[in-house]
Structure formats: C-alpha cells, structure tokens
Amino acid sequence: MSLFDDDFYSTRVSRRARSSSDTEDRRFLTRPRRSSRSWSQVRIAAASSLISAAAVVLLFGLFTGGFDRGSGPLADARPAVATVQTTDPLEKTVEAAGKVRPAVVSIINEQSLAVLQGEAPEEAAGEEELTQAALGSGVIFEKVKGKVHIITNAHVVADAAALKAVLSTGEVREATLIGADTITDLAVLEIDAAGIDTVAEIGDSQELRAGQVVMAIGNPLGLSDSLTMGIVSKTERVIPVSLAQDGVYDWEQEVIQVDASINQGNSGGPLIDLNGRVMGINSMKVSDFGVEGVGFAIPTNEAMPIVQSLLDYGKVKRPYLGVYTMDVEQYLAQQEAANLESGGHEPEDEGTAGEDEGAYEADGSAPEADLQLPQEVDKGVIVLEAVGPAADAGLEFNDVIVKLDKQTIGSTLDLRKYLYESKAIGDSLDVTYYRDGERKTLTLELREKAEGE
Structure with missing residues (x-):
C-alpha cells in the first residue's frame, strides 16, 4: 500500500499491464532487446523516487505552512500570515511616541496661597506668595514669530495667578494665557520658542475608527512625560457636562471615548494615533466606583476652530x-x-x-x-x-x-x-x-x- 490509496500514485503493476507485456514478449521473441525484468526494475526505482520526493514536499508544506493549498479540502488550515516578521510589531508605538513626546509639556497652575486658604480674592490682593494649585498637560501645536502655542484644557488653567510650562527636558518656562473657553474646556498658552524644535502634527479626528490603537501622553499625578495606550471605544460619544461642577448638566460635549488610562494631570495632553498625529485633547474620565477604562478626549476637528478663535480674539464669540x-x-x-x-x-x-x-x-x-x-x-x-x-x-x-x-x-x-x-x-x-x-x-x-x- 502506498501513501495515497490511488492507482495514480501506486507502485503496483496491474494484471492488465502484465498481460499486455507478455503478449509483446511473444510477438517479438526473436528481436534482440534488453531484459524486460531489468527495464521494470528501473521504472519501479524511478517511480519510487518521484513518489518519495512528492511525499516529502507535501508533508513539508503541511507542517510548515509554506505551501499554498489553494481551494482544496485543507485550504481552511492556511495560516493567516505566511511571511516572516522581520521587525518588532511594537516598534510602531515607540516611533509614534518618540515623534510627539518632545512637544508635550506639563502645565503648572499657581494661585495665591491666601486664596487657597480661604481668604477672599480682594483681601489677598496684596499677597505675593504663590503656590502650585493644579497640574495638567499641554501640547505644542505651532511655532510663530519666536513663540510657541500650546493647547490645554480650560479647567487646567482656571483661576491661575501664574502659569508655567515644563518642557520634556525638565526646563521650566513662564507661560501666558492667550484665551480660554469653559464651554468646550479648551485653552491656549504661549511660551518662548527658544530651543524648541518639535511641533506636534494635528490629525483629522474623523479618520479614527472604533478599535484603533491610540496613546495618551501627559503628566498624570505629577509623573511628567508619561505614556498610556489603549483603543478607541467609540469615535463619537455625546456626554452631558456640568459647567459649574454642581451636578446640574447644562451642556453636552462630543468626545472620543477611549480605554487608555487618563488620570488627574493628563488633562490637556494629546491623544495620538500610531502615526504620531494628535487626534484629540484628553479632557476627562469617568471615576465612579467600579468604573475602569472610560476616558474622553475632545476631537481635534471640534477643538481646532475653538483654538483658532482663541488665537484671533482671545475668546470664542457666541x-x-x-x-x-x-x-x-x-x-x-x-x-x-x-x-x-x-x-x-x-x-x-x-x-x-x-x-x-x-x-x-x-x-x-x-x-x-x-x-x-x-x-x-x-x-x-x-x-x-x-x-x-x-x-x-x-x-x-x-x-x-x-x-x-x-x-x-x-x-x-x-x-x-x-x-x-x-x-x-x-x-x-x-x-x-x-x-x-x-x-x-x-x-x-x-x-x-x-x-x-
């Protein structure tokens, strides 16, 4: 019995073939020729060699996946990728993060110590002592006439007596507030551009798809230059917002929902895709008990018109x-x-x-x-x-x-x-x-x- 139960691959010689051979032998008995037995052995050896080679190739293909089974009965067993992976699949995330991280800054909101201790602002007007009241993040998006502009959240800079930006190198620079809009929770700051060469690329947030890998970069819990990764849970989510933080929902915000970790201090930092493009501005998270992996970012297509209005007028005209x-x-x-x-x-x-x-x-x-x-x-x-x-x-x-x-x-x-x-x-x-x-x-x-x- 051969490997395949089929006469095409069999090494057996059929009875009909042997009968035909005997007739030919009798018809040409007097003609000098090679021995029939010798010729049969050569044919058998050649056929065996061919069959063995075919079996080896077939088995190699079955076990290694390097063989195209076409549409036959084994077609469904074909591996998803037959090529050899030559690079680290996570290298894409490393490259994307490296492209944007120099453009991400930490924002320090400083306020009067007296006000933070409960004194009325007018009573503390003469106080000079300032202290850190809040931390956030921001991303440099343009460089103009010796200055760079930074997008962040309005709540990051709220009530600030002074603002500072900490570069990825650790250098601290004074920041000026160009404008803020509490309705959309966006603000624009300006700092000196000396020594700053990296400006983040703003992407088209409409290109995002559910399930796409994204990364959040920022200053969570004061841990500057920090990176988290997740996926887009929903590209367009409309959520109610309490602008006065009093539990009364008086606005709705269209956001990108992600499961990348966004913690206190991440606010204002960029949400980027694997091409290193800014697709959103991290804004908030759901922090109720038992809730994990529900964060929100303002889409760049919604944010950039507001940013441009803040640059042009210092406010949004409504x-x-x-x-x-x-x-x-x-x-x-x-x-x-x-x-x-x-x-x-x-x-x-x-x-x-x-x-x-x-x-x-x-x-x-x-x-x-x-x-x-x-x-x-x-x-x-x-x-x-x-x-x-x-x-x-x-x-x-x-x-x-x-x-x-x-x-x-x-x-x-x-x-x-x-x-x-x-x-x-x-x-x-x-x-x-x-x-x-x-x-x-x-x-x-x-x-x-x-x-x-």
Missing part, C-alpha cells in the same frame, strides 16, 4: 442672551423635597445654571414659592437674573422661558444648544415665556457679550 437660569424641573423637585421635610425648612439650593458663567452667584436669589404656571407646564427655565439683551427687551426675575423661536426649551442645556448651534451674533430671537401665569412673547437682538456682563 450670541449672548443675558439670562441666568434654573431649570423648572429642578425647582419643582426642590419644592417636593421641601414639602416632605420635617421642620418646614427649605433645602439648600443645589445649584443654578447661568447661560454663560455657570452657577448663578449674584445674590443667591431663588424663585418665589409660586410661579403661577399652568398645570401642563412642567419644563422650561426660570430667569433668576436678566442682563444685557434680555434685560433691555424686558425679561424679569421669575419669568419662565418655554420657547426660543419655534424651538421648545425644557432646560438650560436646551437653551444653550439652540443659541450656540442655531443662532449667530446679530440675529433676532423670539422668546416665549410665562409671567404670573400669563403666556407672553418678546423679540430681541442677540449680540456679543460685553466686558463685565
């Missing part, structure tokens, strides 16, 4: 209505809680949302106990203070806004989104509101926010 508000839903929840409390005292105000600055802090005023709203009206925004265009048009304390133009407004988040995404400076705006239970409408012109408003 249409300004001029109202500080509380959501009706929040107010009704507080009233219900007050009714359930024993002792009859009111719960503390859990936070109110202003249109631009966040928490309302003018005089701590809360809405009167009875807004005189129709029973079917359970959503809207209560005006706690009207300034600028709103005051000029006649809006007052305790008015409840329920519509802007034809758009229903149920919360401060709705109000902001409609103003910032659908209107522009100079546009007219119809405001529908309730005052003392009566539905009214007024028209005003949106303008840019003036200094001091």
